[in-house]
Amino acid sequence: MGQLDASRIRENLRELSREPHLSSTPRDEELVQLLLQRWRDAESGLDSAETFEYEVLLSLPSQEQPNSVTIVDPTGNILFSCRRSEENVTGEQEGPDVVPPYAAYAPPGTPQGLLVYANQGSEEDFEELQNRGIRLEGTIALTRYGGVGRGAKAVNAAKHGVAGVLVYTDPSDINDGQSSPSQTFPYSWGLPPSGVERGSYLEYFGDPLTPYLPANPSSFRLDPANASGFPPIPAQPIGFEDAKVLLCNLQGASAPETWQGALGCEYRLGPGFRSDGNFSADSQVNVSVHNRLELRNSSNVLGIIRGAVEPDRYVLYGNHRDSWVHGAVDPSSGTAVLLEVTRALGTLLKKGTWRPRRSVIFGSWGAEEFGLIGSTEFTEEFFSKLQERTVAYINVDISVFANVSLRAQGTPPIQSVVFTAAKQIPAPGRSSLSIYDNWIQYSNRSSPVYGLVPSLGTLGAGSDYAPFIHFLGISSMDLAYTYDRSKTSARIYPTYHTAFDTFGYVDNFVDPGFSSHQAVSRVVGNVLLRLSDSLFLPLNVSDYSETLRSFLQAAQQDLGALLEQHSISLGPLVAAVDKFEGAAAALDERISELQKGTPDPLQVRMLNDQLMLLERSFLNSRAFPEERYYSHVLWAPRTGSVATFPGLANACSAAMNTAPGSAAWAEVQRQLSIVVAAVEAAAATLRPVADL
């Protein structure tokens, strides 16, 4: 771990973020070659590296017809135009390779109408407007990032007849309220007034035209007209400098307290502008979107270190390569770490001093920004063998959001290996503390088993771990360094997905000295070595007992009374969780016993297979037919706020106001049976192997 060098990571980052490298552009392809060259290096490369190219559907703004947002009077005169690009504050915000701000996959169209303000564009936000008697039909809704996903803002808006959606980042959500140029980048890490968050507005992940099939050139493709998940109406993101002009001139009632922000005026709801403002009351907003869908080639780069003893067991470690603009933080901070970890391991490998027990596969994924496309296509192409052979997937996307504390997300079996690694490595800038001791100060929880421990977050679908955990059922984790949440309420680092996410931004503000990058590389390296080299896999399956027990208690508390009213018993689920706990505890004892002696290789392999395959037993490919790729019955999307079994909770929400005997109540029972069967199957996987 001493080999992992901050200055090399810094140099990696400088090179990776030198130019914008949007997916499938020439610079993206240059970075593919850079990865290949590093991974094939004679002195520090891997055993092999190759590219896997897919033909995927991207959405790009038209170069000939730029998207625009304008205020027009009834005769068509343009009274105001929003910026079409960010201000060139460091000389890096202009140029042919800086993609203008746009909402990827938003359909083309030129809606025009009165402006309304719709807060975060959630279902509840639009209902609030509707309840206040605001006519939404044909309007343009101005929304702010946060709360719900990008695409959901357009989906919710369209349900209420809104014709077009604008999305901006409020300074209260990203800059702790600061909004003047002198308070923001390049004078601080704050988002400049012209900064715009780009992003994918796609509802699903993976290539939109080839669900469940690898997007090889010959693969069957849906007609885009039959593909689902695109936003239903045009959408365009803008900066808060422009949003201020729009929002601070609105007429109508004051927006609710929680909808107010930091633009320096009272937010009103509209529709339309107030007559004492900058624009006439009958002025409208025109949103012109000219995005185009294009089939483009996007590559993954895969590098392999062959295992010495169990080459058919894989530890996967990956990150995406494509950015929106320079992407110094997102994703190059992760790729810079990836390259340093592979350099250090490759050097040992080429010297002949080390080879791991299991194979390690490194992935540089393409087209993540458009919807985790490269990683998803990889899981589709190698579905069977990855599912059969993969021990765990490590994801490091943005490696450093901020330089304060480790943040880890993952499924329960990886908690212990991350903790062990974090205890061995000094915290950057606080060398008397371990990363673990530092972490527990910033984010912790009380575990009924261990007492106070750092909080391990759960995995949503925010990065490339999604297809691995949700589709393949592979124990996964996402690692990064992050903020002190008591010091900032920023949704994410301020220049996220903007042209201000540059090397200088990282070097000056995010992680000067790169010690947090180095810390993450050490944690990842430590975890990776433990997973690939330990005789017994360091996956603590009995940590699932705590999760299942807490999900069960939450279900009993939150849903128990409702279920009882409908004569649905949680008894079988209680029995299944009990069985799981018993089997996991007995397995732990068996591991301890084996570790005392000198177990034969097959005994170890059999036990490791149980540990590896436990996560798979929670999959049910028929549990959530509407949720593409989601098969894991514990971690599928959950609409409510209670941490419990998602299928059961969602079905209860849907059934709550329906009559007994409805299809929705049948679905509650089906979901309960699905989770009972999954927990029973998980227990069966852990029982002594010759028992049923």
Place this chain on the structure above:
Amino acid sequence: MGQLDASRIRENLRELSREPHLSSTPRDEELVQLLLQRWRDAESGLDSAETFEYEVLLSLPSQEQPNSVTIVDPTGNILFSCRRSEENVTGEQEGPDVVPPYAAYAPPGTPQGLLVYANQGSEEDFEELQNRGIRLEGTIALTRYGGVGRGAKAVNAAKHGVAGVLVYTDPSDINDGQSSPSQTFPYSWGLPPSGVERGSYLEYFGDPLTPYLPANPSSFRLDPANASGFPPIPAQPIGFEDAKVLLCNLQGASAPETWQGALGCEYRLGPGFRSDGNFSADSQVNVSVHNRLELRNSSNVLGIIRGAVEPDRYVLYGNHRDSWVHGAVDPSSGTAVLLEVTRALGTLLKKGTWRPRRSVIFGSWGAEEFGLIGSTEFTEEFFSKLQERTVAYINVDISVFANVSLRAQGTPPIQSVVFTAAKQIPAPGRSSLSIYDNWIQYSNRSSPVYGLVPSLGTLGAGSDYAPFIHFLGISSMDLAYTYDRSKTSARIYPTYHTAFDTFGYVDNFVDPGFSSHQAVSRVVGNVLLRLSDSLFLPLNVSDYSETLRSFLQAAQQDLGALLEQHSISLGPLVAAVDKFEGAAAALDERISELQKGTPDPLQVRMLNDQLMLLERSFLNSRAFPEERYYSHVLWAPRTGSVATFPGLANACSAAMNTAPGSAAWAEVQRQLSIVVAAVEAAAATLRPVADL
């Protein structure tokens, strides 16, 4: 193998078939206890045995209101009644436990109408009647067994407005034309005139109320009104003695030549009776069906021999236990063999002289006759661990159809192990020949790889192997002794599913001396030992190359021109098959090399995992959404007669007469991509394990 004793098998059969043992009846439960007692025997039992009880939906005739088929005149007088039970020719055809003939899952109802003759009740048969101008609306259709499945006759009939369906067994299809009492049982093995084939008319297999979930008492159950797969109209089977009265009195045009049979009259189409026959021309046929759906408890019995070295690798061997009546052939001939094999192995085990390398799990399945219910629920309950750990499934349902030759069905990897076993065992009654040499005389094919070899049949869904191969993707086989097809054209052994399938029938006609039963037990025992004890699994994966190549050639010949017209290239499939062949050949070489040396245990395990898991790589749970449980892209049901990729062939049939650009042509492309992805995944499974 010398321990496997014909006289013990005979005694097993006598006991098993002593009483009718319809699923979930007291005698079925007694046989559960018999199995448990044998498998727990201190001197010849297994390591453990237990029951797994499910609550499943069966269909039973009403005891209070017997089903009836009558001919009535316009005033309602009954002119003729079909028998309600078979003739008591051996004293075993009567009694409270002999279930009267019925069509399980046919809905209750009392349709009445003019009779038509509809041959085998296929779609084409009903179209033929329609094309001849015969009005089918409201008629009763008399059909004969064969051609299409039982349920399909009712489904096809209902599409044409038919109100009720009768099904009989024509003597030409079962008795080589013989039909008189003196020519049939108990004077020969022929079906007596009163014999009626019972059977399930369900379209799917598995418990109809709990698809994809184990039918535990607490499991979610569909409302039977929402369950699918039941026949849409009442149906009832009758004997040919009664069918003759109905059919030989029909009026109307002569039926086509191929529709004629052996009832001794010219078959006419109807509708209605001819005025010069036994009934007035305006007489109608009344079909009164009073079947009831009932939730009943049905048990599987599972017995286990724990593996000494790899207890987490399972060889499964099973048969169902439930019969329609005495079920001496079906299924007790198989259960008698199962008990003899477990006795012989159990004796070695208890003596301490033998324990297999891998675990062996023996299954006695319940409720097979109603639709493979017990085995399907087993695969649902233990889906994950069975899929991860099972080497192969051996099914022996009816062990002896006739005493002439071995018959084996299975997937390509099991061909070689069955051949090897068959070469080691003398053929019954022809001790100078091996079972293999005898087999090749009766059923053979020319293999491009091996030259002339016995024909291995493919697996449909006729017995409990179906959920193992189609749902779990486990290499499976079905073994039996069977007919000389040059001597009989009988669809199946004549007393199949009738009250004449008794011990005396087997003892006198099917296999006097039980040498064929013994032969099957030796083949099974030999195969089972090879699978459970060999260091390298005896699954020859490169035999899939021959199958894929022949499927590909058939697709090129049969579909190539059509696909080309629609600009669909088989090129990617050709490339995938080439890749598979190369990977399989290279793996064979690697096995040969390893066998020369002294491979370490993990090398063997890794290689065996590739062999075991190859079959799984052909699964795609989303390939055939309409075909419950079918996920294997090579062996799913195929509508056409050409042996090729079923999804592709079926999609082509459906698309053939649609316009270019139709949804049906998109489905052809999707199916092609699915099979390409599966063959690519299969090749990936066989490649060196650290390669992608």
